[in-house]
Amino acid sequence: GESVGLHLPTLSVQEGDNSIINCAYSNSASDYFIWYKQESGKGPQFIIDIRSNMDKRQGQRVTVLLNKTVKHLSLQIAATQPGDSAVYFCAEKGQGGKLIFGQGTELSVKP
């Protein structure tokens, strides 16, 4: 069935370094992907999205890369800050507008 998975459940980085969070998806027909940030006890917060007709999209300090050949998605956070500490989920749009979430990566930023 459809699934979206993450390679690493936890990631620890030094403040100021760049972070890269990876995600693999299984449905080659998927055309829309989103990254969400979820802080403890809160709902997911939209970070950035990308459609399948693009390979790269940039936001403020974040970049999403899409490699359709290997069905891989990544989120890059530049100059990681303590406030970036959270769980990051990739999600894939499924049928009927549903989102299929990956397992999540917990990002920990060391001062």
Next chain:
Amino acid sequence: GAVVSQHPSWVICKSGTSVKIECRSLDFQATTMFWYRQFPKQSLMLMATSNEGSKATYEQGVEKDKFLINHASLTLSTLTVTSAHPEDSSFYICSAIYKTDTQYFGPGTRLTVL
């Protein structure tokens, strides 16, 4: 823009009682709302899709008589956990979309059933 609220933010109830959770889109009209459940350290699990004016579509394994969903208007959907039991304790999150693919999430409701 695209703000979604939930009420209450947390609730504690006794086993056997029913609990209603509200989800509101504050600055847009949501054609579709979704309800998720999340256990600690786990991902979000979709429970049901709610469209205004029609019956909700439940995911496989989700009991529709247990989790009643009403989408009465384009800005409000409610989830009622009927005859709640301790195993229903969880973090419930709603999301809403309007003419786009992007889902905007509410802050979540922490339900604890004693």
